[in-house]
Amino acid sequence: MNQQIITRTDDQTRYLGQRLGQAVTGPLALALTGDLGCGKTTFVKGLARGLGVNKGYHITSPTFTIINEYPAERGLRLCHLDLYRLGSVEELACIGYEDILETDAVVVVEWPDLLKEDRFSFDLELAFAYDADYNRVISFFACGQTGKNVLCRMFS
């Protein structure tokens, strides 16, 4: 099941993320792809709201910290990763990502290529791009039943 949504403003991108967050019922792994400035972090801000992360947390870019974690509702945690600065699968092991992925977490990974090389399987992949008018084109790809179920709830 695939879906494509076009958002015209940051607020729309955020709202789309929030809808996804509201559709989540358990642990989930999301891959976000797309160039710098395409709205990935903006989307995660909305996702955090949808997951019930306390508004006291500013959802900031994890590029520098690599992993940002936030307690969420439904017994979940939001782990926001950005692998942009990592150079190899070995470095990935060094940040202890296996420990993170084992627990009840909604894991969102920007620049996920290293994890894919490591044969990690995501439940959902979201591709962010611009169209000619600089709207954001956000494509959802479900890979597996968990991902399909979330998309069904989100777009039903």
Next chain:
Amino acid sequence: MIVLGIESSCDETAAALVKNHNHILSSVIASQVDVHKQYGGVVPELASRMHIEAITPVVEQAVDQAGISMNDIQGVAATRGPGLIGALLVGFCFAKAFAWARGLPLAGVNHLEAHIHSLFLTAPAPAFPFICLVVSGGHTNIYHVQSENQFERMGQTRDDAAGEAFDKVSKMLDLGYPGGPVIEALAGTRNPDQIRFPRSLLEKDSFDFSFSGLKSAVARYIHENSVTSMADKGRVAAAFQAAVIDVLCEKLLGAARSKNCRHIGVSGGVSANQTFVAALTRRAGRKNIQVIAPPVSLCGDNAAMVAARGAVMIRDGQICGLDHDVYSRVLH
């Protein structure tokens, strides 16, 4: 009192010895040391497990360079957060063990407060109360600093940190990492007004920052225009840098005005950007406000600032127990 400081919040393993809160005896940063030669393998700065390999030699080297013995150390300070949990744990647990084994007081230092304290290692230090910007790859925070222990956060970034924006624009221009020094060098003395990028000032009464829109505007400009020669890239670099500097200056001067402060301090990696410090100094000078930036060696992550902050905490009885843990971020 001589305090051992340890910093491992991100990708530098650092140790320093500081005497009487503000006198640096030594300051060692792993990326400057040939630790990997001694250990027969490369030490990727990023990886937290690599901090483990670096920490002992870095501390030994700091003690050596200070010309003291381990027995002269009277207190231990280590960064407790915010930062990368795995990385923080290495330095903080090392410090706990060191302090416990030797019966020394331990301070668990907030990394951002340590950056503020780097200004007290600078001569002349700013006078209280002052406004302080901590600006780096991971943070862009404005504080109202009322004493050595009172830091009121007035604003922070809502998306990307300023240093991160430099890194990302550098990446878009194929200029490499880290972006700050490359962009500043390429911008050089070029006229920044040939391209006009947006300045996101958010709400008038807010001291928060947002650099994500600027990043998108640069991406869009590069997409729509041919930016291939170094001259083209230089124009983009100069215009981008000017936009960041404008926003930082505007918010800092606004904060100084609202709190009636005569001094502004800047610290963190981006405060090594001389174009920024010069522009801020010029604009603040018109309002009779003095700007203080630490020497470049204290701008990026270092342990001297951690020792300086920790020394004050120990003096004032803010001691950590063995049951204290690290934290990745602070709830706003």
